[in-house]
Amino acid sequence: MISGLMLLFNVKNMRFAIVVCRPDRRICSAVSVLILLLTVSLLSACSGINEAGIIVAGSTSVQPYAEILAEEYMILHPEAVIDIQGGGSSAGIMAAQTGTSDLGMSSRILKDDEKSLWYVEIARDGLAVIVNPDNPIQNLTLAQISEIYSAGISDWSQVGGTKAKIHTITREDGSGTRDAFVNLVMGDANITPRSIVQDSNGAVRQLVADDPNAIGFISLGLVDDTVKALQLDGVAATRENVIDGSYNLSRPFLFIAQSEPTGQTKLFLDFVLSPEGQQILMNEGLISPLEGAGT
């Protein structure tokens, strides 16, 4: 824009009067010192983060819920400072491991070499595979969904629908929802690069609601009547079926720590796992481990 304006000016004048100012050396060094000072003071201002608070970092799927919990907790305990950061499940587990954060958040189960860490499941989240309400398909098998997303099946008629090209919609690389979908559904297959990529649950839902030939996946708590959640191997995508384990597209939300938390961190954890904390999560559409056996 700036260069555009400059050019506008240039063209208008049609003569290019360039005023070159030649500052002497003294001014130059004074200027550079000043800029340096400004930069340094900015940097030091940024690093002055309160070190007394609890740092929670990790999965961006858990992050919004953790933020709500932290807000509620800080209302009850005004002296507490909780800093919630994103970064992704793996980064969160790593941060807990190295101790850079007091708690790590993960929206995937721990791998074998991570099992030595202390962790607790704060909630479960179901994953719904959604299509447009006008789509006659009611039920797909896991294998069919995997085939659709790896472009082995490209037409709705191949799975019993009307003849139309399937528009697969996925989340961007790095998203926890995509991660969970790949782990639970895709197995070793890759999501086709021809899939449309949207950067939020809401955008995926909106697109599926608009496009009769689209298929997408979102958090179960966010399914509304603008889209239709498919049955999986004949099991409906409902909270009840996630709780009793018959609908198996679900993922745990974990809090992870280096060792069993103490002090401030333990107080916050106790709040998260208390009936009040769990009620907050349930109100947000998640499934509490208190509700049933789960997996």
Next chain:
Amino acid sequence: MKINKEKISGIVFLLIALSALSVLALITIFIFIKGVPIINKVGFFNFVFGMVWDPSHGAYGIFPMIIGSVSVTLGAAILGVPVAICCSIFLSEFAPAALSNIVRPAIQLLAAIPSVVYGFWGLLFVVPAIRIYLGGPGLSILAGSIILAIMILPTIISIAEVSLLSLPRQYKEGAYALGLTQWQTIRSVLLPAAKSGIVAAIILGIGRAIGETMAVIMVLGNAVAIPQSVLDPARTLTTNIGIEMGYASGEHQQALFATGIVLLVIVMILNAFAQYVTRRK
């Protein structure tokens, strides 16, 4: 005393000017520091011409996005440039003052609409229209091109109009004196004379289109594959950064900065070319 004041004011203005420049330098240096390691690791050729972008499996190839950027921008230029040039000719040669005083600010207003509004409008009107009348998912290169074509109109129109208006009056008077009609004058005298300004206007418009992110994220579909038709979704260099930065960390984040380097270089080349065209009289 007077000299001192002069000197001080000079220094103050120099400082302010330098602060703007130093921000540019800081951004450039930062992008390069963050992005160059991954280019070195993957290899420049593999990065720029790699066909697979799959950060979770360590594949960083941005060629599909370069193709995406080029095709969307080309589409926007094909749709937008003829309209913009005609509009600037109309404003500078045909329109009565009363009319051009309405049309000109209206076009400038196009530039003031935030890009997210363009994107939202595209998502609600352009995308469904393409899906219903032309087929495909709607989110497509065509949708992106239409939105970008509208967004680059004000840039091209205003610069092209200024370069037409700034031609010496003698050109037109001479042409009329030789018995040329108005259209002949425009076609064979004014347009060739203003060529460099108009070309610069088009290049700057293209630069604007390549750099646009928000509106394009919303209507382009962001698929990381080389599109086969204008109705296919695609991803541009800017949207690659915009859509993935939220979750990126480590190498993935570096790769996004490296995407920024490629984008920066492309835009710099375009701007330098525009400057060159205007200066070469």
